[in-house]
Amino acid sequence: MKKLKLIIEGMHCASCxxxxxxxxxxxxxxxxxxxxxxxxxxTVEAEDSVREEEIRKAVARAGYKxxxxx
Amino acid sequence: xxxxxxKHEEPExxxxxxxxxxxxxxxxxxxxxxxxxxxxxxxxxxxxxMPYSSIVILILAFPVVFIxxxxxxxxxxxxxxxxxxxxxxxxxxxxxxAYTTGVFYFTGVVQDYSGVAAMIMxxxxxxxxxxxxxxxxxxxxIKKLLQLGAKMSRVLRNNKEIEIPIExxxxxxxxxxxxxxxxxxxxxxxxxxxxxxxxxxxGESLPVDKVKGDNVIGATINQDGILYVKATKIxxxxxxxxxxxxxxxAQGTKVPxxxxxxxxxxxxxxxxxxxxxxxxxxxxxxxGDLSKSIGVSVAVLVIACPCALxxxxxxxxxxxxxxGAKRGILIRKGEAIQTMKEVKIxxxxxxxxxxxxxxxxxxxxxxxxQQELLNIVGSLEKLSEHPIAKAITAxxxxxxxKKVTGFKVLRxxxxxxxxxxxxxxxxxxxxxxxxxxxxxxxxxKIINYEDKGNTTMIVVKNKKLIGVIAVADTIKEDSxxxxxxxNKERYxxxxxxxxxxxxxxxxxxxxxxxxxxxxxxxxxxxxxxxELQRFGFVAFVGDGINxxxxxxxxxxxxxxxxxxxxxxxxxxLVLAKSSLIGVVQAIRLSKATFKKIKQNLFWAFAYNIxxxxxAVAGVLHPVVAExxxxxxxxxxxxxxxxLRRTKLK
Numbered sequence: 001m002k003k004l005k006l007i008i009e010g011m012h013c014a015s016c017x018x019x020x021x022x023x024x025x026x027x028x029x030x031x032x033x034x035x036x037x038x039x040x041x042x043t044v045e046a047e048d049s050v051r052e053e054e055i056r057k058a059v060a061r062a063g064y065k066x067x068x069x070x
Numbered sequence: 071x072x073x074x075x076x077k078h079e080e081p082e083x084x085x086x087x088x089x090x091x092x093x094x095x096x097x098x099x100x101x102x103x104x105x106x107x108x109x110x111x112x113x114x115x116x117x118x119x120m121p122y123s124s125i126v127i128l129i130l131a132f133p134v135v136f137i138x139x140x141x142x143x144x145x146x147x148x149x150x151x152x153x154x155x156x157x158x159x160x161x162x163x164x165x166x167x168a169y170t171t172g173v174f175y176f177t178g179v180v181q182d183y184s185g186v187a188a189m190i191m192x193x194x195x196x197x198x199x200x201x202x203x204x205x206x207x208x209x210x211x212i213k214k215l216l217q218l219g220a221k222m223s224r225v226l227r228n229n230k231e232i233e234i235p236i237e238x239x240x241x242x243x244x245x246x247x248x249x250x251x252x253x254x255x256x257x258x259x260x261x262x263x264x265x266x267x268x269x270x271x272x273g274e275s276l277p278v279d280k281v282k283g284d285n286v287i288g289a290t291i292n293q294d295g296i297l298y299v300k301a302t303k304i305x306x307x308x309x310x311x312x313x314x315x316x317x318x319x320a321q322g323t324k325v326p327x328x329x330x331x332x333x334x335x336x337x338x339x340x341x342x343x344x345x346x347x348x349x350x351x352x353x354x355x356x357x358g359d360l361s362k363s364i365g366v367s368v369a370v371l372v373i374a375c376p377c378a379l380x381x382x383x384x385x386x387x388x389x390x391x392x393x394g395a396k397r398g399i400l401i402r403k404g405e406a407i408q409t410m411k412e413v414k415i416x417x418x419x420x421x422x423x424x425x426x427x428x429x430x431x432x433x434x435x436x437x438x439x440q441q442e443l444l445n446i447v448g449s450l451e452k453l454s455e456h457p458i459a460k461a462i463t464a465x466x467x468x469x470x471x472k473k474v475t476g477f478k479v480l481r482x483x484x485x486x487x488x489x490x491x492x493x494x495x496x497x498x499x500x501x502x503x504x505x506x507x508x509x510x511x512x513x514x515k516i517i518n519y520e521d522k523g524n525t526t527m528i529v530v531k532n533k534k535l536i537g538v539i540a541v542a543d544t545i546k547e548d549s550x551x552x553x554x555x556x557n558k559e560r561y562x563x564x565x566x567x568x569x570x571x572x573x574x575x576x577x578x579x580x581x582x583x584x585x586x587x588x589x590x591x592x593x594x595x596x597x598x599x600x601e602l603q604r605f606g607f608v609a610f611v612g613d614g615i616n617x618x619x620x621x622x623x624x625x626x627x628x629x630x631x632x633x634x635x636x637x638x639x640x641x642x643l644v645l646a647k648s649s650l651i652g653v654v655q656a657i658r659l660s661k662a663t664f665k666k667i668k669q670n671l672f673w674a675f676a677y678n679i680x681x682x683x684x685a686v687a688g689v690l691h692p693v694v695a696e697x698x699x700x701x702x703x704x705x706x707x708x709x710x711x712x713l714r715r716t717k718l719k
Contacts, residue, residue: 005318010145012085012198013157014380018336023154034322037380038209038388043322062154063145 001031002050005070006042008035008059016064023062027054086206089199092138096192099130103185121175124182128172131188135165139191155339157377163343164371165191168692171364181361183368183692190372190696197700201377204707208385211392212317218270218289219310223254226298239301247297255288256308257299264295271310272646273398316400316644317391321384325404325664328383331671338376342682346370349686366688373685373695377703378677382670385710390663393714398646399656406626406642407667410660413626414606416556416653417599420567420574421457422613423630424553424581424650425543429457431465432524433540435515443537445472447529450487450494453477458525458541459485462496465539482568482591484527495530496539499570500589502528512538523576525569545581552650553582555719556657562605566590566598566620595620611653614640626660628653655718662716670706677702 011017017037024033024042029050035042044055052069059066106123109115118126136143139162146162149155165187172184224233226244236254239245244260247253253266265277268290277293280286286299288308305311324332350367354360383404391401401407421427436443448466451459453474477487483504484497495505499516502509509516509528512535519526524540556563564585567574574588587598595612596619602608607625614621614629618640621627629641631648643660645652681698684690690698 012202013377014384015156015335015339015376018332018380019149019154019156022336034324036318036321036384038205038384039212039318039321041318041321043319061152063148063152063156 002046002048004044004046004055006035006044006055006059006066007068007070008040008042008064009067010064011035011037011040013037016062019062020059020064023058024055027058030055030058083206086199086202089195089202093192093195093199096134096138096188096195099134100188100192103127103130103188107185124172124175124184127182127185127188128169131169131172131184134188135169135191138195139165142191142194149339155343157339157375159339160342160371160374161190161194163346164368164692164696167364167371168368171361179360180364183361183365186365186368186692189693190368193693193696193700194372197696197704200700200704201381201707204704204711205381205385205388207711208388208707209392211396212388215270215317215392215395216314219308220252220254220289224248225301237305239304241301241304243301245299245301247292247299249292249294249296251292253286253288253290253292253297253299255301256303256310257286257288257301259284259286259297260300261298262296264297265293266297267291267293271313271398273396273652274647274649313395313400313646316402317395320391320401320404321388323402323404325383325387325408325667327408327664327667327671328404331379331382331674335376335380338374338379342371342374345682345686353688362688365692366685369685369688369690369692369695370682372692373681373690373699375674375678375681375699375702378674378706379671381703381706381710382674383667385707386663386666386670386713389710389713390659390666393716393718394656394659397652397655397718399652399659400644400646401642401660402644403642407660407663409607409625409642410609410657411664412607413561413609413657415562415564415602415608416657417564417566417602417608417610417620417624418583418650419595419610419612419617419620420565420569420577421543422648423611424549424565424577424583425545427457427543427613427648429461429525429541429543431461431539432542433519434465434537435512435540436537438536443529444468446489446494446531447496447527447537447539449474449489450477450485450496453487454479454485457543458527461541462527462539481593493530493532496527498525498527498568502530505530505533507533507535509535511535517572520570520572521576523573523580525573545577546649549581549650552654555654557582557584564602566595568592592616593619596623599623609657611650614644628656651719658716658718662713662718666710666713670709673709674702674706 017035020035021033024030029047030044032045056066106117109117142158143162146158149159168183168187171180172182174180175182220236222233223236223239224246245254259280259282263281265279267277269275271287289310346367349370350363353363353366387404394401418424444466448463448468449472451462472489474487474489479485483501486495516526519540524542527539529537563583565578565583566587571588574586578586599608599610599620600623609626610620610624611628613631621641627641628643630645643656685695
């Protein structure tokens with residue numbers, strides 16, 4: 001398991017944050033996801049096998065841009 | 071740190087600036103539309119002859135909806151196709167439908183709503199601008215905290231002072247901090263004396279004196295002397311970095327009351343879309359008026375506001391975190407804010423929480439020569455890390471220690487070991503009982519100390535009493551004030567301690583605490599919390615290191631400590647300044663925040679429950695609906711900002 005911090009661009013409403021959460025949670029290997037609209041950040045707990053690219057895609061699927069993973 | 075800072079600062083400001091730009095451009099084009107439409111509607115005066123006015127409006131409205139509003143339209147349409155609906159989906163559908171009527175107007179079948187489309191988009195943009203500003207305000211303290219770290223540092227390398235970026239500072243570097251400068255990272259003073267303003271990190275308003283050997287916190291401000299500080303922690307390991315991490319994580323935690331709102335937010339948009347279609351169909355079916363049906367269904371689309379619901383909790387939590395951080399109160403779990411309301415019992419650990427946690431020897435009673443007693447006890451206690459042991463070692467301040475064999479720490483009771491073949495036991499009553507040592511001879515002396523609130527350590531050599539050492543830990547001055555407030559507010563205040571009853575009762579009396587649970591071994595504290603939970607929700611206040619299990623067991627765990635000493639990972643709330651006033655403030659802040667969250671959720675629900683039926687009923691013009699929608703989310707964020715007016719003490 002690893003914990004990743006995401007910095008996300010383009011959110012401007014509450015349903016944005018919940019959409020990203022939903023999309024992340026639907027990604028295989030991601031256990032928990034929480035996204036804060038206020039800080040434009042998110043945290044995911046994912047299995048080690050999850051690649052950054054998959055997380056990036058999950059965020060993009062909901063229509064937003066992942067600018068950085070820490 | 072520098073990178074982090076930029077990443078934080080820019081998106082928010084960029085968002086505000088971009089809304090502002092769109093807002094200005096939108097209104098430049100929308101204002102003539104409004105004038106044309108109003109003069110027609112209200113004064114029946116045509117500024118531009120029909121049908122040219124419709125063409126002009128259609129042309130003016132196009133950029134407002136499709137160019138300045140492109141991000142919204144794009145996001146919204148995309149959402150409709152990918153089923154990740156959001157706010158934009160509603161607005162874009164509403165404006166596109168409205169705009170399209172303008173095109174079909176020339177076929178003569180519908181009323182022209184294209185001007186309305188521009189107005190909806192312009193008001194939406196305005197609302198978003200105001201809202202993003204208010205959101206920025208809500209997070210201002212936290213953002214300040216995120217930017218607190220020093221950027222540069224002056225270090226000594228090869229006996230030369232050089233300024234380097236903070237990232238290049240290594241642990242072990244000696245930093246030179248002049249008066250008025252920020253201490254660049256956590257470290258220990260190696261030379262110099264000064265006082266340091268730590269308020270930005272710990273909330274402690276008085277400057278703290280620092281001399282050689284003292285720890286200093288990065289990002290605090292040196293006041294009057296030059297300090298030479300050896301860097302001990304850098305980058306992600308610093309105290310500030312930990313605080314920031316904690317605050318950020320807290321924003322991601324959920325307050326339970328928010329769950330319903332979150333659930334609704336996630337299904338809100340599809341429900342409204344369906345409702346809007348149904349509204350359109352039934353209006354058309356029953357009234358046969360296509361234009362009116364379109365107008366009403368557009369109003370339904372744009373009035374619905376998931377934002378107010380979704381923002382209600384996070385904005386309040388954000389403002390609250392900021393207010394707390396300023397006072398050294400860190401909210402780790404949003405849940406604690408809700409739980410705090412139910413707390414009936416506040417339980418305090420004694421040492422280091424109610425008292426200063428720096429015990430001193432205040433009395434020695436010895437049957438043998440006092441120095442002899444100190445030689446024995448000092449040598450033995452030297453090997454223990456316990457605060458009382460340290461106090462005794464300090465008092466003995468031996469130059470030469472005796473050799474100790476078979477040393478053992480008896481947790482919560484004392485220590486034992488052999489010195490020159492003689493069995494030495496130093497400990498409290500519990501230990502004496504356990505070893506069946508009769509303390510009758512010393513009883514009076516011991517009681518005398520205990521009545522004063524001292525902790526007594528009984529010294530035994532070969533099962534015979536040889537002395538008593540009394541140790542006292544001073545009560546923090548503001549503990550008394552804080553407990554007084556809590557008692558007045560009808561909390562059941564309880565002190566828990568490993569001390570015996572007499573000592574504990576004396577301390578309790580001095581500080582005004584109502585109940586005492588004495589003779590508790592450290593590992594049993596959590597169990598005591600559990601027992602008390604039968605009577606109601608318990609908040610436990612303790613140091614986070616020894617009390618971690620108790621903090622966890624409690625409904626709300628409040629970890630307390632001074633500066634870098636706190637175990638920041640323990641507790642639902644963390645107090646960075648070692649004052650019980652912080653507990654009072656934390657309780658008040660939590661309660662006020664929860665009240666604010668409830669208010670916000672109430673307004674958000676009430677708004678949608680009232681406004682949506684009105685829109686369905688066709689009594690609201692789409693533009694009025696959009697204004698109402700924008701106002702509802704602005705209200706929620708502004709209301710959250712009003713939390714700042716709460717008096718915490």
